[in-house]
Amino acid sequence: MKRLLKGGHLVDPLQGIDGIRDVLLDGDRVAAVGQDLSVGSDVEVIVVPDGFVVCPGFVDMHVHLREPGQEHKETIATGTAAAAAGGFTGVACMPNTSPVNDTASVTRLILEKAAVEGIVHVYPIGAVSKGMKGESLAEIADLKSAGCVALSDDGKVVATALLMRRALEYAGMLQMPVIDHCEEPTLKGEGVAHEGFVGSRLGLRGIPAAAESIVVDRDIALCEMTGSPLHIAHLSTRQALRSVAAAKSRGVRVTCEVAPHHFTLTDERLVGPIPYDTNLKMNPPLRELVDLDALLNGLKDGTVDAIATDHAPHQLDEKHVEFDRAPFGIIGLETAVALALDRLLHSGIITLRRMVELLSVNPCRILNVPGGSLRPETPADVTIIAPSVSWTVDVSASRSRSRNSPFDGWTLRGAVAATIVGGRTVYVNGTVAGAVAFGGVAAGA
Numbered sequence: 001m002k003r004l005l006k007g008g009h010l011v012d013p014l015q016g017i018d019g020i021r022d023v024l025l026d027g028d029r030v031a032a033v034g035q036d037l038s039v040g041s042d043v044e045v046i047v048v049p050d051g052f053v054v055c056p057g058f059v060d061m062h063v064h065l066r067e068p069g070q071e072h073k074e075t076i077a078t079g080t081a082a083a084a085a086g087g088f089t090g091v092a093c094m095p096n097t098s099p100v101n102d103t104a105s106v107t108r109l110i111l112e113k114a115a116v117e118g119i120v121h122v123y124p125i126g127a128v129s130k131g132m133k134g135e136s137l138a139e140i141a142d143l144k145s146a147g148c149v150a151l152s153d154d155g156k157v158v159a160t161a162l163l164m165r166r167a168l169e170y171a172g173m174l175q176m177p178v179i180d181h182c183e184e185p186t187l188k189g190e191g192v193a194h195e196g197f198v199g200s201r202l203g204l205r206g207i208p209a210a211a212e213s214i215v216v217d218r219d220i221a222l223c224e225m226t227g228s229p230l231h232i233a234h235l236s237t238r239q240a241l242r243s244v245a246a247a248k249s250r251g252v253r254v255t256c257e258v259a260p261h262h263f264t265l266t267d268e269r270l271v272g273p274i275p276y277d278t279n280l281k282m283n284p285p286l287r288e289l290v291d292l293d294a295l296l297n298g299l300k301d302g303t304v305d306a307i308a309t310d311h312a313p314h315q316l317d318e319k320h321v322e323f324d325r326a327p328f329g330i331i332g333l334e335t336a337v338a339l340a341l342d343r344l345l346h347s348g349i350i351t352l353r354r355m356v357e358l359l360s361v362n363p364c365r366i367l368n369v370p371g372g373s374l375r376p377e378t379p380a381d382v383t384i385i386a387p388s389v390s391w392t393v394d395v396s397a398s399r400s401r402s403r404n405s406p407f408d409g410w411t412l413r414g415a416v417a418a419t420i421v422g423g424r425t426v427y428v429n430g431t432v433a434g435a436v437a438f439g440g441v442a443a444g445a
């Protein structure tokens with residue numbers, strides 16, 4: 001089955017394209033890219049509306065799908081449906097499931113389930129340590145052979161410097177990045193919010209910025225020593241960003257991601273309009289305006305490699321408790337692209353090209369997975385966005401099984417129009433796309 005995406009604005013940094021192009025899809029591959037491609041009558045022609053942007057599929061490298069073990073929060077089916085609706089053609093899922101993804105059998109279970117019920121590509125991340133207990137290394141080679149693309153004890157820091165050193169050494173031999181949740185546990189203690197003026201005023205126990213930057217510094221030192229790739233998850237402070245920038249300038253193989261909530265919100269939000277809103281409780285916590293400004297600079301100048309959501313679903317009753325007792329985390333798959341467009345593109349901080357690097361090129365490169373470009377022969381994974389269309393977030397309509405978003409009711413400029421995975425249209429936004437049928441799925445479907 002051949003399909004022509006006709007006349008869209010293609011942004012494909014790896015091909016050096018930022019202009020009107022046709023993209024011909026043949027089955028699950030890209031067949032050709034060019035201006036005014038002429039095609040036979042056997043090709044379905046989809047005219048991409050004016051102003052819509054065609055991008056290599058976006059990949060969210062930090063997602064908690066919760067399956068196996070916490071299917072009341074999310075499943076592979078609902079999580080990947082939310083991903084498709086958010087413009088992601090692939091997600092990497094963290095190993096803090098129940099059981100922990102620390103053996104090949106759990107990895108295979110996730111991949112088998114994803115093959116049947118998943119709507120987008122699922123890339124499992126294996127645990128660094130057995131049971132994520134921080135004591136001994138998991139069977140890293142087995143995890144790799146079973147299909148894990150990276151290693152992480154996300155949710156917890158890799159407990160000791162020695163364990164992190166060994167993880168980097170083994171993972172490096174296997175060409176896998178270690179993804180680090182940077183948090184010095186004794187400094188974090190029982191903290192629930194950023195340690196600063198706002199948190200103190202509200203009487204919330206603090207998590208200092210140094211809890212993050214100390215571990216970032218430790219692991220950059222180990223990354224430099226071992227020469228293995230290290231990726232810093234959900235970087236949130238200016239101090240940690242400064243360390244990453246300095247390390248990169250020395251040629252250290254470190255990369256980092258920033259979550260949309262950290263480039264959109266600060267801890268000021270805890271004051272109101274909804275004081276102590278548990279949908280503002282995440283780990284790392286919302287930081288200060290100076291941190292947010294630093295992250296914006298990092299997104300602009302290339303110090304930050306990727307935007308990743310840290311999509312962390314929790315049920316309503318779990319979040320419907322006192323701030324102190326609520327679990328950390330928010331959902332993010334369906335708002336990430338719109339927040340990037342609204343906050344970063346329209347405010348002139350980044351270009352479309354840079355946005356595609358942050359959401360597609362770099363996540364694919366860091367994880368070593370296919371995608372990041374629509375060159376001929378690459379997978380037909382496409383994200384089509386409508387940067388100028390405004391819409392209002394309605395969390396009750398979320399595809400996720402959970403509703404814990406602080407962005408409910410927000411009007412954002414920039415929307416996902418359609419998501420195509422392996423040549424198959426898996427999502428069309430009826431409101432945005434109007435009467436356009438993006439390859440088989442009619443708008444509104």
Ligand SMILES: [Zn+2]
Nearest residue numbers: 154155181233
């Ligand atoms: Zn984390």
